[in-house]
Amino acid sequence: MQANKYVTDWVNEMARLTKPDKIVWCDGSKEERERFYEEGCKNGAFVKLNQQKWPDCYYHRSNSNDVARTEHLTFICAPSADTVGPTNNHMNDKVAYQKLTGLFDGCMKGRTMYVIPFVMGPIGSPLAKVGVEITDHLYVVQNMGIMTRMGEIAWKQLGDSPEFTKCLHSVGDCNPDRRYICHFPQDNSIWSFGSGYGGNALLGKKCLALRIASYLGRQQDWMAEHMLLMGVEAPGGEKTYVAAAFPSACGKTNFAMLVPPKKYADAGWKVTTLGDDIVWMWINPESGKLHAINPELGYFGVVPGTNEKSNPNALKSMTKDTIFTNVGLIKLEDGTYDVWWEDSGIPEPKKCTNWEGKEWTPEIARETKMKAAHPNSRFTAPMDNNPVLDPAAKDPKGVPVSAIIFGGRRSKTIPLVYQAFNWVHGVYIGATIGSETTAAATGATGVVRRDPMANLPFIGYNIRDYLVHWFQMRKKMTDCPRVFMVNWFRKNDAGKFLWPGFGENMRVLKWIIDRCHGRAYAMETPLGWQPRPQDIDLEGLNMTTEDFKILESVSPEDMKQEIMSQEELFLKLAGDLPKEMIFQRELLITRL
Numbered sequence: 366m367q368a369n370k371y372v373t374d375w376v377n378e379m380a381r382l383t384k385p386d387k388i389v390w391c392d393g394s395k396e397e398r399e400r401f402y403e404e405g406c407k408n409g410a411f412v413k414l415n416q417q418k419w420p421d422c423y424y425h426r427s428n429s430n431d432v433a434r435t436e437h438l439t440f441i442c443a444p445s446a447d448t449v450g451p452t453n454n455h456m457n458d459k460v461a462y463q464k465l466t467g468l469f470d471g472c473m474k475g476r477t478m479y480v481i482p483f484v485m486g487p488i489g490s491p492l493a494k495v496g497v498e499i500t501d502h503l504y505v506v507q508n509m510g511i512m513t514r515m516g517e518i519a520w521k522q523l524g525d526s527p528e529f530t531k532c533l534h535s536v537g538d539c540n541p542d543r544r545y546i547c548h549f550p551q552d553n554s555i556w557s558f559g560s561g562y563g564g565n566a567l568l569g570k571k572c573l574a575l576r577i578a579s580y581l582g583r584q585q586d587w588m589a590e591h592m593l594l595m596g597v598e599a600p601g602g603e604k605t606y607v608a609a610a611f612p613s614a615c616g617k618t619n620f621a622m623l624v625p626p627k628k629y630a631d632a633g634w635k636v637t638t639l640g641d642d643i644v645w646m647w648i649n650p651e652s653g654k655l656h657a658i659n660p661e662l663g664y665f666g667v668v669p670g671t672n673e674k675s676n677p678n679a680l681k682s683m684t685k686d687t688i689f690t691n692v693g694l695i696k697l698e699d700g701t702y703d704v705w706w707e708d709s710g711i712p713e714p715k716k717c718t719n720w721e722g723k724e725w726t727p728e729i730a731r732e733t734k735m736k737a738a739h740p741n742s743r744f745t746a747p748m749d750n751n752p753v754l755d756p757a758a759k760d761p762k763g764v765p766v767s768a769i770i771f772g773g774r775r776s777k778t779i780p781l782v783y784q785a786f787n788w789v790h791g792v793y794i795g796a797t798i799g800s801e802t803t804a805a806a807t808g809a810t811g812v813v814r815r816d817p818m819a820n821l822p823f824i825g826y827n828i829r830d831y832l833v834h835w836f837q838m839r840k841k842m843t844d845c846p847r848v849f850m851v852n853w854f855r856k857n858d859a860g861k862f863l864w865p866g867f868g869e870n871m872r873v874l875k876w877i878i879d880r881c882h883g884r885a886y887a888m889e890t891p892l893g894w895q896p897r898p899q900d901i902d903l904e905g906l907n908m909t910t911e912d913f914k915i916l917e918s919v920s921p922e923d924m925k926q927e928i929m930s931q932e933e934l935f936l937k938l939a940g941d942l943p944k945e946m947i948f949q950r951e952l953l954i955t956r957l
C-alpha cells in the first residue's frame with residue numbers, strides 16, 4: 366500500500382517549505398525500526414542499553430530545556446477567540462500559519478524528513494483516525510512506532526480519502542523562545558515546532574487524540590477524554606469496566622495496572638488494563654450505554670517512583686522494546702549501559718550521568734538534591750508487554766463503561782472517595798476538580814488549579830461547549846455510568862499520606878464496583894454518597910476506623926473555601942456557564 370494523492374501532495378508541499386536533504390517514508394516494519402535505532406545510536410539520538418538486561422531498549426536524553434509539556438506555548442488556532450474559549454491560548458489561524466511558516470521555512474536543511482503514517486484507535490473501529498506526521502526527529506519516529514499503529518496499515522485504512530490529520534513537526538533548534546504547539550481543528554492539522562517532548566512532539570497523542578479528537582467528538586456525539594480504562598473481574602467472573610480521569614502525573618498508569626493485594630487476588634479479583642492515558646467514548650446504539658476504546662498502542666509513562674511494590678506491571682512492561690527518556694544513565698564496566706531512577710527500589714549506582722548530562726553521585730545528590738532522573742522522565746513501552754493487558758484492549762467494539770472516576774492530587778479537603786448523586790452532579794464534580802500541579806507540565810508544581818475532567822490542557826475548543834456536551838451526553842444514553850471522585854493524596858499535618866495507595870486502591874475500587882452493581886452501602890452526605898468505615902475493607906491495613914473517618918471527613922469550612930476557589934473557573938466562564946453548573950453549586954452550598 367502507498368500514500369494516496371492527498372498525502373503525497375501535502376508531503377511535497379511541506380518538503381518545499383522545510384527543504385530537507387532527504388525524505389524517508391516510514392513503513393513501520395521491524396527492519397526499519399532496527400535501522401533507525403542504528404542510525405540514532407550513531408547520531409546521538411539514542412544510546413543502546415545492555416541488551417542482556419534490556420533487550421531492544423534504548424536511552425534518550427532530551428535538551429534539558431525540553432522535558433515537559435509547555436502549556437503556555439500551546440495554542441488552538443481559529444478565526445475567533447470564542448471558538449477556543451477562555452481556558453485555551455488563542456492564536457488567529459492565519460497569523461499562526463504565517464508565524465510558523467517563517468519558523469518551518471528551511472528548518473530541515475541538512476536533515477532527513479521522516480513521513481510517519483499512523484492510526485489512532487483499533488483497526489475496524491468507526492472512530493479510528495488516520496494521521497500522518499512529518500518530523501525531522503528520529504526519537505519521534507521510534508516513539509510513534511510504539512505508541513500508535515504505525516506504517517502501511519495507515520495507508521490501507523485511509524484508502525483514497527482526504528481525511529487524515531496533517532501533523533507537521535520539527536524539533537528546530539529546540540529554543541523555548543521559538544517553540545509553538547499549534548492546533549488547527551477546522552483544518553484537521555497540527556504544527557509543532559521547537560520541542561521533542563512527548564506531548565509536544567508525538568502528535569498522535571495529546572494533540573490529535575485529545576485536542577483535535579475532542580473537537581470532532583463534540584460535533585459527532587462522542588467524547589475524547591484524558592482517562593485510563595481498566596477491566597475489573599470479581600470472584601465468579603463478573604466483569605466491570607471503569608474509566609478514570611486524573612490529571613497528568615496523578616496516578617492513571619498506576620491505577621490502570623493495579624495489582625490487587627494478595628487477599629483480593631486469592632479471592633479471585635483481577636484487574637486488567639485497556640489504556641492508561643486516553644479514551645474515546647461513544648453511545649452504543651444497541652445498548653444505549655457508553656462504550657470506550659483506547660486509541661493508543663503503548664504507554665508513555667512517568668518513570669520515577671516506578672518499582673516492584675508501586676507498579677510491578679509497569680516495570681514488566683518496560684523490560685524490552687522500551688525507550689527510556691531523561692533517566693540516569695550508567696556506564697557499566699564492560700562499556701555497555703544501564704539506567705537508574707529515584708525510588709526504583711534498586712540500590713543507587715556509585716555514579717551515573719543524570720538527565721542534564723551531568724555527573725551524579727549519591728554524595729552530590731545528598732548535598733545538592735540533584736536528581737539522576739528528571740521527575741517527569743518517561744518510558745515508552747508497547748502495551749503488548751503489559752502482563753495484565755485486557756483481552757478487549759484492541760477490540761474495535763470497545764467495552765461498556767460502568768463507572769467514571771474523577772480524581773485529583775489534594776493534600777487537604779477532598780476525601781478519599783465519594784459517589785455523585787447522579788450524572789449531572791457527577792459532571793459538576795468533574796468540572797470542578799482541583800489538583801496540585803506536577804512536573805508533567807513546565808511551571809510551578811504543587812499549586813492547586815482547576816482542571817475540569819483532568820482535561821484542561823487538552824480540550825480543543827471552548828470549555829463552555831465542552832461542559833454542555835458532557836451534560837447533554839446524558840440525554841442520549843438509556844443507562845449511564847455511575848460517577849465517583851477519589852483522592853489518593855490526602856496528607857496529615859506532618860505531610861504524610863493518609864492512604865497507602867497503589868495496590869491498596871483495590872479496596873476503594875471494590876466499593877466502587879459494588880456500588881455500580883447495587884451491592885454496597887453508602888451514607889448520604891453534603892458531597893454525595895460516602896462509605897462508612899465498615900463499608901470499605903480495612904483489614905490488613907495499618908489503619909483504624911478513626912483514621913478512615915479522618916480520610917473521609919469533610920470540613921464545611923474547608924468546603925466553603927473550596928467553593929470559593931472554584932470561582933477562578935466560574936469567573937473565566939462568566940456569562941457562559943452552563944446553568945447546571947450554577948444549580949449544582951447552589952445545591953452543594955445549601956447542603957453544607
Ligand code: GTP
Nearest residue numbers: 612613614615616617618619667670805853866867
Ligand atoms: P500522565 O502520564 O502524566 O498522564 O500521569 P499518570 O496520571 O499516568 O500518573 P502515574 O500513574 O504515572 O503516577 C504519577 C505519580 O503519582 C508517580 O510518582 C506515582 O508514584 C504517584 N502515584 C500514583 N498512584 C499513587 C497512589 O495511589 N498514591 C500515591 N501516594 N502516589 C501515587
Ligand code: SPV
Nearest residue numbers: 434563564570571613805
Ligand atoms: C501528560 O502530561 O498528561 C502525559 C504525558 O501523559 S504527555 O503525553 O507528554 O503529555
Ligand code: MN
Nearest residue numbers: 591613614642
Ligand atoms: Mn496524560
